[in-house]
Amino acid sequence: MVPIYYYIALSAILFTLGSLGVLIRRNAIIIFMSVELMLNAANLAFVAFARMHGGLSGQIFVFFVMAVAAAEVAVGLALIVKIFETKHSIDIDQMNMMKG
Amino acid sequence: MSVDLVLFGGLALVTVLSALGMLFSRNAVYSALYLIFNFSTVAVFYLLLSAPFIALAQITVYAGAIMVLFLFVIMLLGAEQAGRTQPTWWMQPLALSLAGILILEAVYLIATHRSSFPVLQAAMGDFGNPLQIGELLFSNYLLAFETVALLLLVAVIGAIFLSRGRKARQTQSEAKS
Numbered sequence: 001m002v003p004i005y006y007y008i009a010l011s012a013i014l015f016t017l018g019s020l021g022v023l024i025r026r027n028a029i030i031i032f033m034s035v036e037l038m039l040n041a042a043n044l045a046f047v048a049f050a051r052m053h054g055g056l057s058g059q060i061f062v063f064f065v066m067a068v069a070a071a072e073v074a075v076g077l078a079l080i081v082k083i084f085e086t087k088h089s090i091d092i093d094q095m096n097m098m099k100g
Numbered sequence: 101m102s103v104d105l106v107l108f109g110g111l112a113l114v115t116v117l118s119a120l121g122m123l124f125s126r127n128a129v130y131s132a133l134y135l136i137f138n139f140s141t142v143a144v145f146y147l148l149l150s151a152p153f154i155a156l157a158q159i160t161v162y163a164g165a166i167m168v169l170f171l172f173v174i175m176l177l178g179a180e181q182a183g184r185t186q187p188t189w190w191m192q193p194l195a196l197s198l199a200g201i202l203i204l205e206a207v208y209l210i211a212t213h214r215s216s217f218p219v220l221q222a223a224m225g226d227f228g229n230p231l232q233i234g235e236l237l238f239s240n241y242l243l244a245f246e247t248v249a250l251l252l253l254v255a256v257i258g259a260i261f262l263s264r265g266r267k268a269r270q271t272q273s274e275a276k277s
Binding site (some may be wrong): 002016020021025026029063069 | 210
């Protein structure tokens with residue numbers, strides 16, 4: 001069996017890559033995908049800790065995180081489509097007004 | 101070197117490389133496909149950690165539903181190449197160094213607290229099977245489960261409201277006035 005801290009380290013690496021994507025990319029859809037990557041890294045840590053403690057609550061929590069992520073993606077992508085309709089761009093440098 | 105370690109190392113390499121591919125590919129469609137690949141390999145990690153229900157939910161919800169939604173929106177907007185403008189020159193080095201600090205600290209903390217992680221025993225026969233998860237979900241976590249159902253309903257209504265066509269909105273305001 002692989003030691004559990006390997007999984008935690010992998011989760012930390014994936015989380016860092018996700019935050020790097022949020023910081024360096026300008027495309028709103030890519031930023032959104034990087035947020036998904038960060039959520040996924042947190043899920044991996046949850047499942048690893050659930051396995052370590054032999055309890056199922058961690059896995060249940062991952063289930064809820066997935067449901068919240070699905071809701072977030074539905075609303076967020078609708079917002080991106082709306083922004084594209086008014087601005088004809090999804091570059092986040094173009095989004096500098098609260099008014100559409 | 102055990103078989104487990106080789107399996108873990110190979111999969112971890114694939115996971116990190118596909119995440120990097122997602123970050124640095126120019127085309128948003130390639131990014132989405134790399135992310136699907138990444139989610140599938142993470143699902144294999146869930147299987148290794150004896151969480152089969154979560155692994156299959158990962159495939160259906162993340163790699164299936166969510167990423168198909170992403171691909172649809174990318175193709176709908178025709179935004180594959182968007183985001184060509186250059187950010188401020190100091191942004192990229194700053195982001196890279198901040199990410200470097202974060203990863204170094206995380207790895208340092210995990211390496212120094214290594215001994216506090218217990219050694220894993222082989223999993224009990226039915227740890228994490230869907231039956232157990234379902235029983236826990238509908239007893240201890242029933243309220244949270246129902247709340248999530250409400251949340252999904254609100255998200256669906258919100259998405260429909262946001263993506264109404266301009267025409268529908270105009271006719272509505274005309275009817276009001």
